[in-house]
Amino acid sequence: MSSSKPFAPRTTRWGLTARILPGARRYGIIVSLFLLFLCFSILRPGIFPTIGNLISILKQISLLGILSAGLTICLVVGDFDLSVAAIATWSGVMIAALLPQMSMWMAISIVLSMGVGIGLVNGFFSAVVGISPFIVTLAIQTMLRGLTLWYTGGYSLYLGIPQAFIRIGRGTFLSMPYLVYIMVLVYIVIYTATNRMSFGKKLYAVGGNPTAARYSGIRVVRIHLIAFVISGVLAAGTGILLAARLSSGQPRAGEGLLLNAFAACFLGATAFRAGRFNILGTLIGVLFIGILNNGLVILGVPFYLQYVIQGAILVLAIAASGLARSGVRGKVRQSEREERQGDIEEV
């Protein structure tokens, strides 16, 4: 006679609801995305759903997308990296400062290495020393902001930036901006890393249960370090591309990116496997934010109202994913948590 059954379904009162609700929870954000798209298409049929506009949306979110991809990796292992925006800003300023003095690729390599360095510092203090990453990255971003201000004196750096560099930020290939290709490439690489490679398994193991990961021979500290490095590099890359697009290094360039990056990642965590950060979900989140922004601008909504609507939709989206889990009379989500506390226990 074998041991206890797993949770193989017996006839339950939940029946149909049990089958629909998990699906709703999983795809809720995607559905909302399409609804949003539909809404704007109906409201501005000639302007919104055009190829030109869609390309414009992709261009606008490309930088946010790259930044969010790096952040996602950190969030998977449970580290909050608050410094990504500051790293991007700093990198934008640095690349603008270095470009006039050396070859483009040299400058890019140096700035990317800075991103690696900052990531290592973040990782060192949080994984090796053991301080909460929230506070480490908060402190680092404060310092970076100070450094950026110090270096630029508040001014933008725009002299001596080669055309080749600017073309990266503004050029297109088959009418699609280079930036979009870069973003897609980044997502393909990150997706492969997290979903197909052994690295991804280790990443999720460390994020899910660091002790069990360590007991399985995974080098937990190293994984945290790598996560921060990836986040740092992608943030630096974002900064470089930002400078390319603006053709200058601006000390205030990164503002707003931090909020949106976290928003995108959290929205993404509501998709597919609820509560888990994942790269595809982040992409959906980024698209969501991009479409929302674009649509509101097209509708001519004044910018402050945009803030209000964005914030409200964000809260609604989060709440809705929580509700979808709760289901009928708020029972299902509660029950699932109870379920995990209950019979699967050791007793």
Added chain:
Amino acid sequence: MSDDGDTALRLKMRGITKAFPGTVACEEIDFDLRRGEIHALVGQNGAGKSTLIKVLAGIHARDAGQILIDGSPVDHLTPRLAHDLGMRFIHQELNLIAQFNVAENIVLGDPYPLRRATRLIAWRKLNRHAGKILDNLGISIDPRRSVQSLSVAEQWMVAIARALYTQGQILVMDEPTSSLAREDVHELFDLVRSLTARGTSVVYISHRLEEIFELAERVTVLKDGRKVTTADVAALSLSELVRLMVGGQPQELYPIIQEDRRLGEIALEVKNLTSADGRLTDLSLRIRDGEVLGMTGLLGAGHNEFADLLFGIGSLVSGTLVLDGRTYRPSSARRAIRHGVALVPAERRSQGVVGDMRLWENIILAHLRRFLLDPVTRIIHRGRARRAAIEQMQALQIVATGPEQEVQYLSGGNQQKAVLAKWLLRRPRLLVLSEPTRGIDVSAKAEIYGLVRRLADDGSTILFVSTEAEELAGVCDRVVVLRRGHISADLSRVELSPQRIMEACFGG
């Protein structure tokens, strides 16, 4: 329909049903509790014990059924209401607040004593009340001590003190002895008996069936969400009880071990091992190929530390380990694994499995390298991985909806098998099992014992660390008993018996 017997009952639960999506945890369960009785609740994992208790505690809302306390029905139970009605619970997780001291943990949930004038907390009065309760229970812990500095047994005492801080009529204890040493268990039993003498009713949940026979008057058996029976303990035998829990034919729990097995070369030699934390002093032993060596001792004797040390956790101050003739210096888990040592840790949920990853992912987690498509891209070959997982599932009889199921949804026994599968995939040189059957139901235990013997017969070397003397006697070729950091007895197969083991633990 109300019997006049009902009002004499402290608690009556009728037709309790509780379902979760995909499963019915409790179905039409009846349970009653008389005044001053000790009523045991037993059943395998998934039988519904925990859920039933959580329904009673107001943590889960029941779907159907009635709960009557002293004859009056209760609707809409919440933890607060359950408390107000005189029910006290000590769950397995203890639920103490680590940052608080003993006194504040005792009063948790109840009103703090306040100063009359300012309505602020009267700390000295609190400490006095707490001290009084501890004294009444015969516990000598300073109420101002931080809970974090207490041992597990002491924490359990604090949990009991909290449960008894205000007068309660019903006390529910969930697996109270799993972390207690023998002496403490007897103290606990005395405490329980004194409580029932005063009229409190006790519900006692435990996997340790021998305790049930020692302590309880009646026992209710649950199986697959339904009640099997309620019987007087005196009228049952152990095997009958097991049969009721498991159903079908009574099964032999322990596999048959051949006498005079041919053992191989010395696999591991330990010479004069002294650990950095002072637990182990000058420990020496040998394990041979194909041997199942048991190791045990009282809590704190050092057996768990030894298991951890072999796996690179903790450090040694002096002594040497020789694995297959070569010096073995495990400085980390990773190193240990590379030398072929595997550890199935004592805490499976927090150390063994990554709950929200799938079964196949957990199984390959310690040996990802084997499933790479190619070493450059390091992409996992999913087909190979799934096949390996399915092989393991069949070999170990892991019951799940498939390799894609998330491990957190498996029962404790199956999770443990998943951990085993993870290590067996690597064909370890030395398999260290630390409390491998803790909190696992009877049939899963039997399967694991059979597995251990089969592995040994195939030539594996196994160190079986456990505090259950019965299973050590039933499964091992040899048992080494530790006492205060060194070996006090080395019992060969012929000398092995649970009594002998216990005696050696105490220093007989």
Added chain:
Amino acid sequence: MTMGRTALDRSMKHRLERIALGTGRFGTVIGLLILVVVFTVLKPNVFPTIRNLLNILNQISLLGICATGLTICLVMKEFDLSIGAVATLGAVLTAGWIPHMHPVLAVLAVLAVCATIGLISGLVITTLRVSSFMTTLGMMTVLTGFSYWYTSGSGSILYSGIPKGFLQIGRGAFLSIPYLVFVMAAVLVTLHVLLNHTTTGRRMYAVGGSPEAARFAGIPTTRLKVVGFMLSGTLAGLTGVLLVARLGLAEPTIGNRFLFDAFTVAFLGAASVYVGRFHIVGTLIGTLIMGTIFNGFTLLDVPYHLQLVVQGAILITAVTSAGLWQGLLHTVRLRAVRQEPNDEGEASDVEQ
């Protein structure tokens, strides 16, 4: 016999440990004292005066109020990212309403609005069981937008019609101590007493310590969290009100710096005295540190951006030493629970 040397090593280690344990708790306080000494040496005529001290207190008073509210949320392990935006909202609404009604009424109305915002955030987070990080982020965005909208008609700055009496609160003093300092002191003391000497406060700590244990013990977790968010919102709103009293104007970025600063200060606090826990005294220490740095650097003519760098460095140092201290404490505790092996009697139980 190996006992001799190892015993000596052990006692040395113990002594070092004891020193480390004793001082580690007060690392940030020591840091503060060092700062004071350094600035005194560098500016002996200006820095160590009563007047300058009061100046520091005055400058940090608003941050102190805001950070105290945040501390309560942090005690229960919830993040309130909206405090900056609520402070801005408080300021903007005060500047908008006070010209049209009695100042006390206006202030009360503003505080009521901010409390309600906290209530809404709290309810969304607790009843829908969603992350406080995201919800307060969203709330922050909404409120920022609202503040921009509200001030857009007047060219983004509201400054007219603010009664002199109201401005006196922000700029006046009693016995040379600025009124704002009194307000901060009142807030700090009240909330300290609430958190440490009332049932509500202790239960909030319980919720932060172990939300499950608290719930199973019958503690109304939801209610407490909502109260926490309401307090955080109200105090952030009060910060905004007082900003107007001090500066005489309100504009939509006025509260921004409070967000990061309050978190910095609260975390500095968690690295002090009761290491590992958020508490009001610690937050006060953190606030004093920040104020001292700001004051000292201003006196020394050090530019703002350098202050930012130093702020970040101090935060990391403080939290690192606190972390190391905690690790040390844990090791010593574990060792205390296990007796030394050469003691007589049974070794006591080991933590599993």
